[in-house]
Amino acid sequence: MSNNKIKIAIAGIGTVGKGLLDLLLKYKNNETNLEISAIASRRKFKVESRKFKNTLIFADAKELIDFDDYDILVELIGGDEGVSKNIVFDALKKKKNVVTANKALVSKYWRELHSLMKKNESILKYEAAVAGGIPIIKVIDEFLVSNRIKKIYGILNGTSNFILSNMLAYDKNFKKILNDAQKLGYAESDPSFDVDGTDTAHKLSILSSLAFNYNNKTENIKNEGIQNVELQDLKIADSLGYKVKLLGLTEIEKKKVKNFVYPCLLSKDSFIAKVDGVYNAIVVESDFCKKSCFIGEGAGAHPTATSVLSDIIRLSDKRINQKKSSVFVKHKEISLESRFGSYYLRFTTDDRSGVISGIANQFKKYNISMKSMLQKESRTKSDRYATIVITTHSCFEKNMMQALDKINRLNFIRNKTVYLRIEDFK
Protein backbone atom coordinates (compact mmCIF):
# COMPACT_ATOMS: atom_id res chain seq x y z
CA MET A 1 0.00 0.00 0.00
CA SER A 2 1.17 3.48 -0.75
CA ASN A 3 2.35 5.52 2.21
CA ASN A 4 -0.43 7.99 2.85
CA LYS A 5 -3.27 7.41 0.46
CA ILE A 6 -5.15 4.17 0.01
CA LYS A 7 -6.01 3.90 -3.66
CA ILE A 8 -9.20 2.20 -4.70
CA ALA A 9 -10.41 1.03 -8.12
CA ILE A 10 -14.17 0.65 -8.50
CA ALA A 11 -15.66 -1.70 -11.10
CA GLY A 12 -19.36 -1.25 -11.97
CA ILE A 13 -21.39 1.91 -11.50
CA GLY A 14 -24.90 0.48 -11.32
CA THR A 15 -27.27 0.61 -8.34
CA VAL A 16 -24.68 -0.16 -5.66
CA GLY A 17 -21.81 1.59 -7.48
CA LYS A 18 -23.79 4.84 -7.67
CA GLY A 19 -24.71 4.46 -4.01
CA LEU A 20 -21.04 4.09 -3.17
CA LEU A 21 -20.14 7.27 -5.08
CA ASP A 22 -22.82 9.14 -3.09
CA LEU A 23 -21.32 7.96 0.16
CA LEU A 24 -17.77 8.73 -0.93
CA LEU A 25 -18.78 12.27 -1.86
CA LYS A 26 -20.54 12.78 1.48
CA TYR A 27 -17.53 11.36 3.17
CA LYS A 28 -15.25 13.95 1.61
CA ASN A 29 -15.48 16.34 4.53
CA ASN A 30 -14.12 13.77 6.91
CA GLU A 31 -10.43 13.14 7.19
CA THR A 32 -10.14 10.11 4.94
CA ASN A 33 -7.12 8.68 3.27
CA LEU A 34 -9.03 7.18 0.35
CA GLU A 35 -8.22 8.10 -3.24
CA ILE A 36 -10.19 6.72 -6.17
CA SER A 37 -7.52 5.90 -8.72
CA ALA A 38 -9.85 4.27 -11.27
CA ILE A 39 -13.49 3.69 -12.09
CA ALA A 40 -14.63 1.15 -14.67
CA SER A 41 -18.14 1.80 -15.91
CA ARG A 42 -19.91 0.63 -19.04
CA ARG A 43 -22.45 3.41 -18.66
CA LYS A 44 -21.46 7.06 -18.98
CA PHE A 45 -21.61 8.87 -15.67
CA LYS A 46 -20.55 12.25 -14.36
CA VAL A 47 -19.15 13.24 -11.00
CA GLU A 48 -18.04 16.77 -10.56
CA SER A 49 -15.88 16.65 -7.51
CA ARG A 50 -12.27 17.34 -6.77
CA LYS A 51 -12.26 13.94 -5.19
CA PHE A 52 -12.24 12.37 -8.66
CA LYS A 53 -9.83 14.75 -10.37
CA ASN A 54 -7.07 12.13 -10.59
CA THR A 55 -9.40 9.26 -11.35
CA LEU A 56 -8.90 7.26 -14.55
CA ILE A 57 -12.14 6.18 -16.19
CA PHE A 58 -12.28 2.85 -18.06
CA ALA A 59 -15.17 1.84 -20.29
CA ASP A 60 -14.74 -1.83 -19.44
CA ALA A 61 -13.68 -3.42 -16.18
CA LYS A 62 -11.48 -5.90 -18.04
CA GLU A 63 -9.02 -3.02 -18.48
CA LEU A 64 -8.34 -3.26 -14.75
CA ILE A 65 -6.38 -6.46 -15.43
CA ASP A 66 -3.55 -4.36 -16.92
CA PHE A 67 -3.91 -1.64 -14.30
CA ASP A 68 -1.90 -1.77 -11.13
CA ASP A 69 -2.26 1.60 -9.44
CA TYR A 70 -4.61 0.60 -6.65
CA ASP A 71 -4.60 -1.05 -3.22
CA ILE A 72 -8.22 -2.15 -3.03
CA LEU A 73 -10.41 -3.39 -5.88
CA VAL A 74 -14.14 -2.79 -5.33
CA GLU A 75 -16.12 -5.18 -7.54
CA LEU A 76 -19.76 -4.09 -8.01
CA ILE A 77 -20.62 -5.71 -11.33
CA GLY A 78 -22.11 -9.01 -10.19
CA GLY A 79 -22.29 -12.49 -11.71
CA ASP A 80 -20.30 -15.56 -10.81
CA GLU A 81 -18.28 -15.75 -14.04
CA GLY A 82 -16.78 -13.44 -16.66
CA VAL A 83 -15.29 -10.06 -15.94
CA SER A 84 -16.24 -9.90 -12.24
CA LYS A 85 -14.58 -13.23 -11.52
CA ASN A 86 -11.54 -12.35 -13.66
CA ILE A 87 -10.82 -9.02 -11.99
CA VAL A 88 -11.35 -10.35 -8.45
CA PHE A 89 -9.08 -13.35 -8.99
CA ASP A 90 -6.52 -11.17 -10.77
CA ALA A 91 -6.47 -8.60 -7.97
CA LEU A 92 -5.97 -11.23 -5.26
CA LYS A 93 -3.14 -12.77 -7.30
CA LYS A 94 -1.58 -9.30 -7.53
CA LYS A 95 -1.67 -9.24 -3.69
CA LYS A 96 -4.33 -6.51 -3.71
CA ASN A 97 -7.24 -6.48 -1.31
CA VAL A 98 -10.76 -6.80 -2.65
CA VAL A 99 -14.21 -5.67 -1.55
CA THR A 100 -17.25 -7.14 -3.28
CA ALA A 101 -21.03 -7.28 -2.94
CA ASN A 102 -21.20 -10.32 -5.17
CA LYS A 103 -22.89 -13.18 -3.28
CA ALA A 104 -22.99 -15.45 -6.34
CA LEU A 105 -19.22 -15.22 -6.84
CA VAL A 106 -18.30 -15.50 -3.16
CA SER A 107 -20.55 -18.49 -2.54
CA LYS A 108 -19.48 -20.32 -5.72
CA TYR A 109 -15.75 -19.78 -5.29
CA TRP A 110 -15.48 -19.81 -1.49
CA ARG A 111 -12.64 -22.36 -1.39
CA GLU A 112 -10.70 -20.90 -4.33
CA LEU A 113 -10.97 -17.35 -2.99
CA HIS A 114 -9.72 -18.43 0.43
CA SER A 115 -6.80 -20.30 -1.15
CA LEU A 116 -5.89 -17.21 -3.15
CA MET A 117 -6.07 -15.04 -0.03
CA LYS A 118 -3.80 -17.39 1.86
CA LYS A 119 -1.30 -17.83 -0.96
CA ASN A 120 -1.03 -14.12 -1.75
CA GLU A 121 -1.60 -12.71 1.74
CA SER A 122 -4.42 -10.62 0.39
CA ILE A 123 -7.88 -10.05 1.88
CA LEU A 124 -11.33 -10.27 0.36
CA LYS A 125 -14.22 -8.63 2.18
CA TYR A 126 -17.86 -9.21 1.30
CA GLU A 127 -20.09 -7.65 3.96
CA ALA A 128 -22.52 -6.38 1.31
CA ALA A 129 -23.00 -9.84 -0.18
CA VAL A 130 -25.37 -10.89 2.61
CA ALA A 131 -28.26 -8.71 3.79
CA GLY A 132 -26.96 -5.36 2.40
CA GLY A 133 -27.69 -3.09 5.37
CA ILE A 134 -27.06 -5.59 8.19
CA PRO A 135 -23.41 -6.09 9.23
CA ILE A 136 -23.89 -9.83 9.70
CA ILE A 137 -20.50 -10.87 8.31
CA LYS A 138 -18.71 -8.70 10.86
CA VAL A 139 -20.97 -10.09 13.59
CA ILE A 140 -19.93 -13.65 12.76
CA ASP A 141 -16.32 -12.90 11.86
CA GLU A 142 -15.47 -10.42 14.60
CA PHE A 143 -18.07 -9.87 17.28
CA LEU A 144 -18.88 -13.54 17.92
CA VAL A 145 -15.30 -14.72 17.49
CA SER A 146 -15.21 -15.87 21.13
CA ASN A 147 -18.47 -17.80 20.84
CA ARG A 148 -19.44 -21.03 19.18
CA ILE A 149 -22.27 -20.40 16.74
CA LYS A 150 -24.96 -23.06 16.77
CA LYS A 151 -27.58 -21.78 14.44
CA ILE A 152 -28.30 -18.90 12.03
CA TYR A 153 -31.68 -18.36 10.51
CA GLY A 154 -33.78 -15.60 9.09
CA ILE A 155 -35.30 -13.69 6.24
CA LEU A 156 -32.46 -13.12 3.78
CA ASN A 157 -34.40 -11.91 0.75
CA GLY A 158 -36.28 -8.60 0.89
CA THR A 159 -38.18 -9.16 -2.36
CA SER A 160 -39.78 -12.37 -1.09
CA ASN A 161 -40.56 -10.77 2.24
CA PHE A 162 -42.19 -7.82 0.47
CA ILE A 163 -44.30 -10.18 -1.64
CA LEU A 164 -45.44 -12.42 1.23
CA SER A 165 -46.20 -9.47 3.55
CA ASN A 166 -48.10 -7.52 0.90
CA MET A 167 -50.11 -10.46 -0.45
CA LEU A 168 -51.69 -10.68 2.98
CA ALA A 169 -51.85 -6.95 3.69
CA TYR A 170 -53.50 -6.08 0.35
CA ASP A 171 -55.40 -9.34 -0.25
CA LYS A 172 -53.72 -9.88 -3.62
CA ASN A 173 -52.20 -12.97 -5.20
CA PHE A 174 -48.50 -13.64 -5.84
CA LYS A 175 -48.49 -12.39 -9.44
CA LYS A 176 -50.14 -9.05 -8.63
CA ILE A 177 -47.79 -8.27 -5.75
CA LEU A 178 -44.77 -9.33 -7.77
CA ASN A 179 -45.92 -6.85 -10.39
CA ASP A 180 -46.19 -4.11 -7.73
CA ALA A 181 -42.72 -5.02 -6.43
CA GLN A 182 -41.26 -4.66 -9.93
CA LYS A 183 -42.92 -1.26 -10.44
CA LEU A 184 -41.54 -0.07 -7.09
CA GLY A 185 -38.05 -1.34 -7.94
CA TYR A 186 -38.10 -4.00 -5.18
CA ALA A 187 -37.95 -6.85 -7.68
CA GLU A 188 -35.84 -7.18 -10.80
CA SER A 189 -37.40 -7.72 -14.24
CA ASP A 190 -36.25 -11.33 -13.93
CA PRO A 191 -37.08 -12.06 -10.28
CA SER A 192 -36.41 -15.84 -10.49
CA PHE A 193 -33.46 -15.98 -8.07
CA ASP A 194 -35.29 -13.89 -5.48
CA VAL A 195 -38.53 -15.85 -5.47
CA ASP A 196 -37.24 -19.38 -6.12
CA GLY A 197 -34.92 -19.29 -3.09
CA THR A 198 -31.60 -19.24 -5.01
CA ASP A 199 -30.61 -15.81 -3.68
CA THR A 200 -31.36 -16.95 -0.12
CA ALA A 201 -29.33 -20.13 -0.73
CA HIS A 202 -26.34 -18.08 -1.96
CA LYS A 203 -26.42 -15.98 1.20
CA LEU A 204 -27.00 -18.96 3.46
CA SER A 205 -24.05 -20.80 1.95
CA ILE A 206 -21.81 -17.82 2.82
CA LEU A 207 -23.13 -17.53 6.39
CA SER A 208 -22.84 -21.26 6.94
CA SER A 209 -19.33 -21.54 5.45
CA LEU A 210 -18.14 -18.65 7.60
CA ALA A 211 -19.83 -19.70 10.83
CA PHE A 212 -18.91 -23.39 10.61
CA ASN A 213 -15.56 -23.05 8.83
CA TYR A 214 -16.26 -25.23 5.84
CA ASN A 215 -17.08 -24.93 2.18
CA ASN A 216 -20.83 -25.05 1.85
CA LYS A 217 -21.79 -25.02 -1.80
CA THR A 218 -25.08 -23.45 -2.84
CA GLU A 219 -25.93 -26.50 -4.93
CA ASN A 220 -25.87 -28.62 -1.76
CA ILE A 221 -28.68 -26.52 -0.31
CA LYS A 222 -32.09 -27.80 -1.22
CA ASN A 223 -34.09 -24.66 -1.72
CA GLU A 224 -37.79 -24.11 -2.20
CA GLY A 225 -39.15 -20.69 -3.12
CA ILE A 226 -42.37 -18.76 -2.65
CA GLN A 227 -43.66 -18.88 -6.23
CA ASN A 228 -46.34 -21.44 -5.36
CA VAL A 229 -47.48 -19.93 -2.07
CA GLU A 230 -51.19 -19.16 -2.27
CA LEU A 231 -53.01 -16.23 -0.69
CA GLN A 232 -55.54 -18.53 0.99
CA ASP A 233 -52.74 -20.28 2.91
CA LEU A 234 -51.37 -16.95 4.14
CA LYS A 235 -54.86 -16.07 5.38
CA ILE A 236 -55.45 -19.41 7.10
CA ALA A 237 -51.98 -19.27 8.67
CA ASP A 238 -52.77 -15.76 9.89
CA SER A 239 -56.00 -16.94 11.50
CA LEU A 240 -54.03 -19.71 13.25
CA GLY A 241 -51.50 -17.24 14.70
CA TYR A 242 -48.72 -17.64 12.12
CA LYS A 243 -46.98 -15.63 9.40
CA VAL A 244 -45.47 -17.25 6.32
CA LYS A 245 -41.84 -16.28 5.61
CA LEU A 246 -39.14 -17.51 3.25
CA LEU A 247 -36.67 -18.90 5.73
CA GLY A 248 -32.96 -19.65 5.37
CA LEU A 249 -31.60 -21.82 8.15
CA THR A 250 -28.19 -23.28 8.88
CA GLU A 251 -27.46 -25.24 12.03
CA ILE A 252 -24.64 -27.42 13.32
CA GLU A 253 -25.24 -30.45 15.52
CA LYS A 254 -22.40 -32.79 16.40
CA LYS A 255 -20.38 -31.89 13.28
CA LYS A 256 -23.41 -32.38 11.04
CA VAL A 257 -24.88 -29.34 9.34
CA LYS A 258 -28.38 -28.71 8.09
CA ASN A 259 -29.02 -26.04 5.48
CA PHE A 260 -32.63 -25.44 4.53
CA VAL A 261 -34.37 -22.79 2.45
CA TYR A 262 -38.16 -22.95 2.32
CA PRO A 263 -41.29 -20.90 2.97
CA CYS A 264 -42.68 -21.80 6.39
CA LEU A 265 -45.09 -20.81 9.12
CA LEU A 266 -43.64 -18.89 12.05
CA SER A 267 -45.50 -17.96 15.20
CA LYS A 268 -46.45 -14.28 15.11
CA ASP A 269 -44.67 -13.93 18.49
CA SER A 270 -41.28 -14.93 17.09
CA PHE A 271 -38.66 -12.22 16.45
CA ILE A 272 -38.55 -12.58 12.71
CA ALA A 273 -42.27 -13.03 12.01
CA LYS A 274 -42.71 -9.38 12.97
CA VAL A 275 -40.36 -8.24 10.21
CA ASP A 276 -42.36 -7.34 7.10
CA GLY A 277 -41.82 -5.54 3.79
CA VAL A 278 -38.39 -5.36 2.18
CA TYR A 279 -36.62 -5.79 5.51
CA ASN A 280 -34.29 -8.67 6.33
CA ALA A 281 -33.98 -10.24 9.76
CA ILE A 282 -31.27 -12.60 10.95
CA VAL A 283 -31.08 -14.46 14.25
CA VAL A 284 -27.77 -15.90 15.41
CA GLU A 285 -27.71 -18.39 18.30
CA SER A 286 -24.39 -18.93 20.01
CA ASP A 287 -23.25 -20.51 23.26
CA PHE A 288 -22.39 -17.42 25.32
CA CYS A 289 -24.13 -14.56 23.55
CA LYS A 290 -27.31 -16.68 23.27
CA LYS A 291 -29.75 -15.21 20.81
CA SER A 292 -28.93 -12.04 18.82
CA CYS A 293 -31.34 -10.62 16.28
CA PHE A 294 -30.46 -8.18 13.49
CA ILE A 295 -32.96 -6.30 11.37
CA GLY A 296 -32.31 -3.93 8.49
CA GLU A 297 -32.74 -3.23 4.82
CA GLY A 298 -31.42 -6.19 2.90
CA ALA A 299 -30.69 -4.35 -0.32
CA GLY A 300 -30.84 -0.96 -2.03
CA ALA A 301 -28.15 1.44 -3.17
CA HIS A 302 -27.30 3.18 0.09
CA PRO A 303 -27.65 0.40 2.69
CA THR A 304 -25.55 -1.89 0.46
CA ALA A 305 -23.00 0.86 -0.26
CA THR A 306 -22.72 1.41 3.50
CA SER A 307 -21.57 -2.19 3.85
CA VAL A 308 -19.16 -1.81 0.93
CA LEU A 309 -17.63 1.36 2.36
CA SER A 310 -17.31 -0.15 5.82
CA ASP A 311 -15.20 -2.95 4.27
CA ILE A 312 -13.09 -0.42 2.34
CA ILE A 313 -12.43 1.63 5.46
CA ARG A 314 -11.63 -1.48 7.47
CA LEU A 315 -9.10 -2.58 4.84
CA SER A 316 -7.56 0.86 4.67
CA ASP A 317 -6.76 0.69 8.36
CA LYS A 318 -3.26 -0.72 8.34
CA ARG A 319 -3.48 -1.84 11.95
CA ILE A 320 -5.97 -4.49 10.93
CA ASN A 321 -4.38 -7.35 9.16
CA GLN A 322 -6.67 -10.31 9.11
CA LYS A 323 -5.56 -13.51 7.55
CA LYS A 324 -8.24 -16.11 7.06
CA SER A 325 -7.54 -19.77 7.19
CA SER A 326 -8.17 -21.77 4.05
CA VAL A 327 -8.15 -25.06 5.92
CA PHE A 328 -11.75 -26.13 6.07
CA VAL A 329 -13.43 -28.67 8.23
CA LYS A 330 -15.62 -31.32 6.59
CA HIS A 331 -19.12 -31.51 8.01
CA LYS A 332 -21.73 -34.10 7.12
CA GLU A 333 -24.97 -32.68 5.71
CA ILE A 334 -28.24 -33.36 7.47
CA SER A 335 -30.80 -34.03 4.75
CA LEU A 336 -34.20 -32.39 4.60
CA GLU A 337 -35.73 -35.87 4.84
CA SER A 338 -34.54 -36.09 8.43
CA ARG A 339 -36.05 -32.76 9.42
CA PHE A 340 -38.10 -33.26 12.59
CA GLY A 341 -40.78 -30.61 12.89
CA SER A 342 -44.43 -29.79 12.49
CA TYR A 343 -46.46 -29.06 9.36
CA TYR A 344 -49.36 -27.05 8.03
CA LEU A 345 -51.46 -29.07 5.56
CA ARG A 346 -54.39 -27.95 3.40
CA PHE A 347 -56.46 -30.69 1.81
CA THR A 348 -59.08 -30.11 -0.87
CA THR A 349 -61.46 -33.07 -0.77
CA ASP A 350 -64.90 -34.32 -1.66
CA ASP A 351 -67.44 -33.17 0.89
CA ARG A 352 -68.46 -36.55 2.22
CA SER A 353 -68.00 -38.89 5.13
CA GLY A 354 -64.86 -40.99 5.49
CA VAL A 355 -62.48 -38.23 4.44
CA ILE A 356 -61.06 -37.42 7.87
CA SER A 357 -60.70 -41.07 8.80
CA GLY A 358 -58.97 -41.75 5.45
CA ILE A 359 -56.40 -39.04 6.21
CA ALA A 360 -56.08 -40.12 9.85
CA ASN A 361 -55.37 -43.74 8.82
CA GLN A 362 -52.36 -42.64 6.79
CA PHE A 363 -51.19 -40.40 9.61
CA LYS A 364 -51.32 -43.35 11.98
CA LYS A 365 -49.26 -45.52 9.60
CA TYR A 366 -46.55 -42.89 9.43
CA ASN A 367 -46.53 -41.89 13.08
CA ILE A 368 -47.96 -38.41 12.53
CA SER A 369 -50.24 -36.85 15.11
CA MET A 370 -52.62 -33.95 14.53
CA LYS A 371 -52.38 -30.81 16.58
CA SER A 372 -55.35 -28.85 15.22
CA MET A 373 -57.93 -29.18 12.50
CA LEU A 374 -60.42 -26.88 10.83
CA GLN A 375 -62.81 -27.78 8.09
CA LYS A 376 -64.96 -25.64 5.88
CA GLU A 377 -67.36 -26.37 3.12
CA SER A 378 -66.45 -24.60 -0.12
CA ARG A 379 -68.54 -24.21 -3.25
CA THR A 380 -68.16 -23.40 -6.87
CA LYS A 381 -71.32 -22.77 -8.99
CA SER A 382 -71.76 -26.42 -9.79
CA ASP A 383 -69.84 -28.18 -7.11
CA ARG A 384 -69.38 -28.62 -3.38
CA TYR A 385 -66.09 -29.61 -1.83
CA ALA A 386 -64.30 -29.40 1.52
CA THR A 387 -61.19 -27.56 2.61
CA ILE A 388 -59.50 -29.19 5.59
CA VAL A 389 -56.56 -27.54 7.31
CA ILE A 390 -54.51 -29.63 9.71
CA THR A 391 -51.47 -28.67 11.73
CA THR A 392 -49.40 -31.52 13.11
CA HIS A 393 -47.09 -32.20 16.02
CA SER A 394 -43.46 -32.82 15.12
CA CYS A 395 -42.67 -35.76 12.86
CA PHE A 396 -39.95 -36.68 10.39
CA GLU A 397 -40.12 -35.05 6.94
CA LYS A 398 -39.62 -38.45 5.32
CA ASN A 399 -42.74 -39.80 7.05
CA MET A 400 -44.74 -36.72 6.14
CA MET A 401 -43.77 -36.94 2.46
CA GLN A 402 -44.62 -40.64 2.34
CA ALA A 403 -47.97 -40.04 4.05
CA LEU A 404 -48.80 -37.17 1.67
CA ASP A 405 -47.88 -39.28 -1.31
CA LYS A 406 -50.39 -41.92 -0.18
CA ILE A 407 -53.04 -39.37 0.78
CA ASN A 408 -52.78 -37.58 -2.56
CA ARG A 409 -53.73 -40.84 -4.27
CA LEU A 410 -56.93 -41.35 -2.22
CA ASN A 411 -60.06 -41.02 -4.32
CA PHE A 412 -61.58 -38.19 -2.27
CA ILE A 413 -58.59 -35.87 -2.74
CA ARG A 414 -59.37 -33.18 -5.34
CA ASN A 415 -56.07 -31.28 -5.60
CA LYS A 416 -52.51 -32.00 -4.58
CA THR A 417 -52.25 -31.27 -0.87
CA VAL A 418 -50.59 -27.99 0.04
CA TYR A 419 -47.97 -28.30 2.77
CA LEU A 420 -45.82 -25.76 4.55
CA ARG A 421 -43.40 -26.43 7.35
CA ILE A 422 -43.89 -24.78 10.74
CA GLU A 423 -40.82 -23.53 12.61
CA ASP A 424 -41.10 -23.19 16.34
CA PHE A 425 -38.88 -20.12 16.89
CA LYS A 426 -39.59 -17.79 19.76
Ligand SMILES: NC(=O)c1ccc[n+]([C@@H]2O[C@H](COP(=O)([O-])OP(=O)(O)OC[C@H]3O[C@@H](n4cnc5c(N)ncnc54)[C@H](OP(=O)(O)O)[C@@H]3O)[C@@H](O)[C@H]2O)c1
Ligand atom coordinates in the same frame (compact mmCIF):
# COMPACT_ATOMS: atom_id res chain seq x y z
N1 LIG B 1 -28.80 -3.87 -5.79
C1 LIG B 1 -28.73 -4.24 -4.53
O1 LIG B 1 -29.54 -3.77 -3.71
C2 LIG B 1 -27.68 -5.21 -4.06
C3 LIG B 1 -27.67 -5.60 -2.72
C4 LIG B 1 -26.67 -6.48 -2.27
C5 LIG B 1 -25.73 -6.94 -3.16
N2 LIG B 1 -25.80 -6.57 -4.48
C6 LIG B 1 -24.78 -7.08 -5.37
O2 LIG B 1 -24.02 -5.97 -5.87
C7 LIG B 1 -23.54 -6.24 -7.18
C8 LIG B 1 -24.00 -5.11 -8.11
O3 LIG B 1 -25.41 -5.05 -8.09
P1 LIG B 1 -26.22 -3.84 -8.71
O4 LIG B 1 -27.61 -3.99 -8.25
O5 LIG B 1 -25.50 -2.57 -8.47
O6 LIG B 1 -26.16 -4.22 -10.26
P2 LIG B 1 -26.37 -3.26 -11.52
O7 LIG B 1 -27.26 -2.14 -11.16
O8 LIG B 1 -26.73 -4.14 -12.66
O9 LIG B 1 -24.90 -2.68 -11.73
C9 LIG B 1 -23.87 -3.39 -12.32
C10 LIG B 1 -23.17 -2.43 -13.24
O10 LIG B 1 -22.00 -3.05 -13.75
C11 LIG B 1 -21.88 -2.65 -15.10
N3 LIG B 1 -21.03 -3.54 -15.85
C12 LIG B 1 -21.31 -4.77 -16.34
N4 LIG B 1 -20.25 -5.28 -16.98
C13 LIG B 1 -19.29 -4.33 -16.93
C14 LIG B 1 -17.97 -4.24 -17.43
N5 LIG B 1 -17.42 -5.26 -18.14
N6 LIG B 1 -17.26 -3.13 -17.18
C15 LIG B 1 -17.78 -2.10 -16.48
N7 LIG B 1 -19.02 -2.11 -15.99
C16 LIG B 1 -19.78 -3.23 -16.21
C17 LIG B 1 -23.29 -2.66 -15.61
O11 LIG B 1 -23.37 -1.88 -16.80
P3 LIG B 1 -24.68 -1.87 -17.71
O12 LIG B 1 -25.58 -0.89 -17.06
O13 LIG B 1 -24.20 -1.45 -19.03
O14 LIG B 1 -25.26 -3.27 -17.70
C18 LIG B 1 -24.03 -2.02 -14.46
O15 LIG B 1 -24.06 -0.61 -14.54
C19 LIG B 1 -24.09 -7.63 -7.54
O16 LIG B 1 -23.13 -8.60 -7.25
C20 LIG B 1 -25.29 -7.79 -6.62
O17 LIG B 1 -25.61 -9.13 -6.32
C21 LIG B 1 -26.75 -5.71 -4.94
